[in-house]
Amino acid sequence: MMDVETKRSLDFNTTTFTNERRAPEDFPPIANEIRRDIVRALVRAGSGHSGGPLGSADIFAVLYFGGYMRYRSDDMGWSGRDRFVLSAGHMVPVQYATMANAGMYPKSELATLRKYGTRLQGHPGRDMHLPGIETSSGSLGQGISIAIGMAMSDALLDKNDHRVFSLTGDGELQEGSVWEAAMAASHFKLDNFCWIIDNNDCQIDGRVPDVMNVYPIKDKCEAFGFDTIVVDGHDHADLQRGFDLFLANQANKTGRPTCIIARTYMGHGVSFMNDKFEWHGKPPTHDQAVAALEELSAHP
Amino acid sequence: MTPTLLGSKPTRFGFGDGLVDLGERHSNVVVLGGDITGSVMTSLFRDKFPDRFFSIGIAEQNATTIAAGLALSGKIPFFASYGAFCALRNADQLRISVAYNEANVKIGGGHAGISVGPDGATHQVLEEVAFLRTLPHMTMIVPADYEEARKATIAMGEMVGPAYIRFGRSPVPMFTTADTPFILGKANQITDGNDVAIIANGAMLWESVLAAEELGKKGIKARVINVHTVKPFDFETVTNAARECGCVVTAEEHQVHGGLGGAVAECCGKNAPVPIEFVGVKDSFGGSGEPEELMVKFGLTWREIYASALVAMERKEKGSTGIRAIKDVATYA
Ligand SMILES: [Mg+2]
Numbered sequence: 015m016m017d018v019e020t021k022r023s024l025d026f027n028t029t030t031f032t033n034e035r036r037a038p039e040d041f042p043p044i045a046n047e048i049r050r051d052i053v054r055a056l057v058r059a060g061s062g063h064s065g066g067p068l069g070s071a072d073i074f075a076v077l078y079f080g081g082y083m084r085y086r087s088d089d090m091g092w093s094g095r096d097r098f099v100l101s102a103g104h105m106v107p108v109q110y111a112t113m114a115n116a117g118m119y120p121k122s123e124l125a126t127l128r129k130y131g132t133r134l135q136g137h138p139g140r141d142m143h144l145p146g147i148e149t150s151s152g153s154l155g156q157g158i159s160i161a162i163g164m165a166m167s168d169a170l171l172d173k174n175d176h177r178v179f180s181l182t183g184d185g186e187l188q189e190g191s192v193w194e195a196a197m198a199a200s201h202f203k204l205d206n207f208c209w210i211i212d213n214n215d216c217q218i219d220g221r222v223p224d225v226m227n228v229y230p231i232k233d234k235c236e237a238f239g240f241d242t243i244v245v246d247g248h249d250h251a252d253l254q255r256g257f258d259l260f261l262a263n264q265a266n267k268t269g270r271p272t273c274i275i276a277r278t279y280m281g282h283g284v285s286f287m288n289d290k291f292e293w294h295g296k297p298p299t300h301d302q303a304v305a306a307l308e309e310l311s312a313h314p
Numbered sequence: 315m316t317p318t319l320l321g322s323k324p325t326r327f328g329f330g331d332g333l334v335d336l337g338e339r340h341s342n343v344v345v346l347g348g349d350i351t352g353s354v355m356t357s358l359f360r361d362k363f364p365d366r367f368f369s370i371g372i373a374e375q376n377a378t379t380i381a382a383g384l385a386l387s388g389k390i391p392f393f394a395s396y397g398a399f400c401a402l403r404n405a406d407q408l409r410i411s412v413a414y415n416e417a418n419v420k421i422g423g424g425h426a427g428i429s430v431g432p433d434g435a436t437h438q439v440l441e442e443v444a445f446l447r448t449l450p451h452m453t454m455i456v457p458a459d460y461e462e463a464r465k466a467t468i469a470m471g472e473m474v475g476p477a478y479i480r481f482g483r484s485p486v487p488m489f490t491t492a493d494t495p496f497i498l499g500k501a502n503q504i505t506d507g508n509d510v511a512i513i514a515n516g517a518m519l520w521e522s523v524l525a526a527e528e529l530g531k532k533g534i535k536a537r538v539i540n541v542h543t544v545k546p547f548d549f550e551t552v553t554n555a556a557r558e559c560g561c562v563v564t565a566e567e568h569q570v571h572g573g574l575g576g577a578v579a580e581c582c583g584k585n586a587p588v589p590i591e592f593v594g595v596k597d598s599f600g601g602s603g604e605p606e607e608l609m610v611k612f613g614l615t616w617r618e619i620y621a622s623a624l625v626a627m628e629r630k631e632k633g634s635t636g637i638r639a640i641k642d643v644a645t646y647a
Pocket of ligand 1: 183184185212213214215216217
């Protein structure tokens with residue numbers, strides 16, 4: 015267990031977490047450490063996205079540390095690994111922080127986020143060969159199609175039991191090709207594919223329905239053939255329920271891809287950012303980072 | 315050493331046959347269909363290897379990106395459609411998911427150029443060579459006849475990295491054989507000559523051979539070069555041709571800007587600045603008509619190549635740089 019001073023510190027520590035079946039109450043300390051590392055990285059970067067990464071930290075905590083995605087932290091080239099594709103590439107600080115907390119690379123490297131020569135590009139770049147980054151992404155709508163190509167390779171060609179996860183934003187649903195991808199996932203009966211939608215109702219220009227309405231999301235995903243579940247994206251037990259549904263679909267060979275719509279608040283965990291779309295694309299100042307770490311360290 | 319005419323066939327047939335050949339050689343070659351599989355000849359592969367063929371429907375952005383995912387999982391995916399849709403509609407997917415990822419994705423772009431014929435401008439792609447050759451890591455091939463298309467398809471499947479092959483709908487003369495060398499990135503010299511270099515690819519290559527024959531009747535020896543791989547570009551062969559001939563004509567079934575002509579101009583500007591004349595579509599869209607009618611209307615026959623060779627030689631004789639007076643400045647039109 016970390017002491018409060020370590021938690022509050024702007025410096026990166028060396029804490030890592032294991033990936034195993036956990037009780038819901040095991041996740042808050044993990045999610046909050048991911049959040050603190052996001053804040054530590056972004057304040058150093060001086061640019062980047064705060065809202066989405068903080069808001070999705072609970073999803074990442076459950077996905078990477080709850081035993082749902084199988085990987086070897088010290089060997090991310092392991093051919094038996096499950097794959098995660100971040101379609102909403104701008105949210106990558108949360109993935110970088112999560113991967114560091116899984117021990118895929120040293121946390122200290124988070125200090126290089128967005129800096130010249132870094133492996134931690136502003137949006138994921140496969141050319142940087144950072145273990146755990148499966149593909150470049152950030153041009154919205156593409157990651158989910160790549161993930162479906164991987165799921166097709168696993169289920170239809172190699173006929174193995176690998177799982178493929180992909181996370182999109184909700185504003186991202188405005189990209190038409192997302193629905194081309196969704197159509198293909200159910201057409202090919204990819205029950206090894208799990209689509210996670212970070213439904214924070216925010217995008218750069220404002221609330222999603224004001225920019226371009228994408229609701230009703232659940233009806234759309236169901237109409238496109240997904241076994242769809244809406245969960246509270248900050249309730250770890252509820253998130254586990256979503257991922258358990260996916261595991262059941264795959265285990266029972268239902269032929270149905272799973273969609274987890276995670277209702278989240280952008281910037282969750284830092285009260286002055288919570289549910290504010292203004293925090294989509296900016297980093298905290300030094301003082302804001304100190305305040306954020308203070309608040310995030312008051313919890314488990 | 316003028317090549318012998320061996321009949322005619324569309325280059326798309328070479329793509330279809332090459333793909334079947336590749337499928338037999340490599341079990342990880344898979345093909346994605348975009349609803350026009352019969353037209354772009356991927357139906358041959360589908361019928362032979364149904365377990366390795368996936369119909370994606372009319373969704374070129376998705377097909378391109380699924381291909382990237384398959385490639386990142388160790389497969390060698392081919393996706394074929396019309397070039398208008400699998401080079402340009404999906405341009406961002408090609409840029410990010412394929413080229414930036416260095417994904418081992420292969421694209422077959424049919425209905426290239428105006429020789430498509432009656433389908434008209436929407437389906438006659440004339441711009442994709444310009445786009446694709448600006449993408450880092452991309453290989454871009456424009457085969458001249460059936461046999462070259464077949465060989466190129468096999469070669470692109472056996473190289474590692476993103477690659478695109480451009481092919482046409484209508485029959486074009488066949489003149490390369492199983493024995494003709496084909497090395498990606500290595501241009502082939504078709505005829506000998508030191509008076510003018512004619513640098514061409516695709517359907518314009520045979521027209522260039524005909525133009526060289528006509529020039530020969532006037533005692534002019536033209537060096538015809540087949541740049542079947544526009545990227546990576548064979549700087550050495552083109553530079554040597556420019557240096558030794560002193561003037562160049564480019565010929566392609568594509569916009570005159572940005573494609574093969576653009577690549578040759580970049581090469582010569584840097585290595586051997588000589589007069590260059592460009593034969594191609596001059597900043598306009600295509601239209602409906604029979605292929606032969608359209609090739610005449612848009613100035614894509616041996617006659618234009620022949621006339622351009624004479625202009626290029628005249629400019630060469632006037633001075634080493636061939637600079638035009640302001641009142642004579644040439645435009646695309
Ligand atoms: Mg959002």
